[in-house]
Amino acid sequence: MVQSVAVSDNRFYATGKRKSSIARVWLKVGSGSIVVNGKKYNEYFKRPVLQLSIEKPFNIVSKINGYDVNCTVKGGGLTGQAGAVSLGISKALFALDGTLRKSLKKEKLLTRDSRKVERKKYGQPKARKRFQFFIKKL
Numbered sequence: 001m002v003q004s005v006a007v008s009d010n011r012f013y014a015t016g017k018r019k020s021s022i023a024r025v026w027l028k029v030g031s032g033s034i035v036v037n038g039k040k041y042n043e044y045f046k047r048p049v050l051q052l053s054i055e056k057p058f059n060i061v062s063k064i065n066g067y068d069v070n071c072t073v074k075g076g077g078l079t080g081q082a083g084a085v086s087l088g089i090s091k092a093l094f095a096l097d098g099t100l101r102k103s104l105k106k107e108k109l110l111t112r113d114s115r116k117v118e119r120k121k122y123g124q125p126k127a128r129k130r131f132q133f134f135i136k137k138l
Contacts, residue, residue, distance in 0.1 A: 012095045016088030018113055021076035025088030027096060030068030036085060037072055050082040057090040060107050061100050067093075087112060 009028065016023040034041040034054065045051050058064040069089060073081045090109040094101050104110050118127040125131065 012092045014088045014091035014095060016084040016086065016091060016112075018083030018087060019076045019080035019116055021073060021080035021084040023071050023073040023081065023084035023088040025069060025071040025085065025092050027089065027092035028068050029066065032065035032067065034069040035071070036081075041069075041085075045078060045082055047078070050078060053082045053086050054089070056086060056107070057093055057104065057109050060103050060109065061093060067096075083113060 011026050011028040014025050014027070016025060036044040041054055042051055045054065055064065058067070069092075071085055071088060073085055075081075076084075086109065090104050094104060094110060101110070120127050
């Protein structure tokens with residue numbers, strides 16, 4: 001279930017999460033500016049792949065210049081943050097217009113990616129790596 005909140009002044013709020021990153025996204029009808037933590041998104045996310053990830057929800061619904069996005073994101077690395085922002089934008093678009101659900105769902109933009117880093121286990125060098133087991137010959 002996608003949970004979003006309609007805020008006053010025709011603004012819509014949604015939260016996106018990915019790995020250990022959390023993005024709070026506010027969406028409103030406007031000129032198409034995307035601001036992440038007080039910077040333009042192409043200054044915050046320098047890699048083109050991350051920029052495409054953020055633009056993808058707008059490209060799917062064909063309204064790249066129709067909405068202003070203001071979001072704050074914290075935790076994790078840049079890839080996780082870009083995924084969190086993308087999910088937040090998708091959820092806010094769905095809250096704004098319920099008819100977009102089918103196209104966003106088809107591209108898997110409304111699904112939270114629940115994969116996280118597996119913890120390191122006691123007595124082992126890493127999460128899955130094991131120390132080599134030697135059999136002594138007599």
